[in-house]
Amino acid sequence: MSTTQSDRLRGLLEPLVAAKGLDLEDIEMSKAGKRRMLRIIVDSDEGVELDACAELSREVSDKLDDSDVMGEDEYVLEVSSPGADRPLTEHRHYVRAIDRLVKFQLSAEGEKGAGELIARILDVDDEGMDLEVPGVKGRKATARRIAFTDIAKARVEIEFNRKDKKEEEA
Numbered sequence: 001m002s003t004t005q006s007d008r009l010r011g012l013l014e015p016l017v018a019a020k021g022l023d024l025e026d027i028e029m030s031k032a033g034k035r036r037m038l039r040i041i042v043d044s045d046e047g048v049e050l051d052a053c054a055e056l057s058r059e060v061s062d063k064l065d066d067s068d069v070m071g072e073d074e075y076v077l078e079v080s081s082p083g084a085d086r087p088l089t090e091h092r093h094y095v096r097a098i099d100r101l102v103k104f105q106l107s108a109e110g111e112k113g114a115g116e117l118i119a120r121i122l123d124v125d126d127e128g129m130d131l132e133v134p135g136v137k138g139r140k141a142t143a144r145r146i147a148f149t150d151i152a153k154a155r156v157e158i159e160f161n162r163k164d165k166k167e168e169e170a
Contacts, residue, residue, distance in 0.1 A: 005029070008069045009038075016063055017042055020056055023092065025082050036075040038064075041082050045096060048081040088154040094124045097156055101134075104146070105153040118157060119144060 009027050017024040017040075026041040040060060042048055057079040064070050064077070088094055088102065098121050108114040119131035128147035135141045 005069065012063060012067060012069055013040065013060060016059055017056065020052065022048065022052070022056070025086075032076065034074070036070075036073060038070070038075050038077050040077070040079045041086075042079065043082050043096075045092075053079045053081065084156055084158055086155070088156065091124070091126075091148075094121060094129055094148075094154075097121050098124060101157040101159055103155050103157050104151055106146070106150050107152040114152075117144075117146075 022042040028039040104117040123130040
C-alpha cells in the first residue's frame, strides 16, 4: 500500500475509530488473487468486543464507499483486534500488558546487554517498566527494571495455566 493511500486511509478512518473510543493500531493492505484485502486493526484499554468490530466495520464500509480512497477495484474489508501475539510497540501496549508475561528481546545497547528475557510486567511509566522475573527451579522471582530504549522487540506470552488473581486470593 502506498504511503499516500495509507495516509489517506488513516486520515479518513482515525476520527471514526476514535469516536468509538478505540485506537487505530494498524491498516494493512494485501492482495488476495484479483481482490485486495483491507485489514483495519483496532484496540482499546478494555479490549475490543466482536459486536464493536462488526458495528465499526459497517461504518468504515460506508465511509469508504463515500470516498475514492480505495479506487474502483474490489476489496474485502476486515475489522479486528490485534490478537494476543502482536508485537508490543507503543507505550499503551505495555500499559495494557500489565500483569502479563512478556518475552523481551533486549538490544545490545541495554544496561545488561543483548539477550532474551521473559518476565511479568508489574508497572509502566514514561521511561520503562518494573518487571518480575520468574524464579527457575524453585527459586524466588526477582524484580528488574528495564528502559524502553533497552527493548528491541517484545511480545506477550500466552499463559494457559495461570490462575486468576481472585482465585489465588480465595
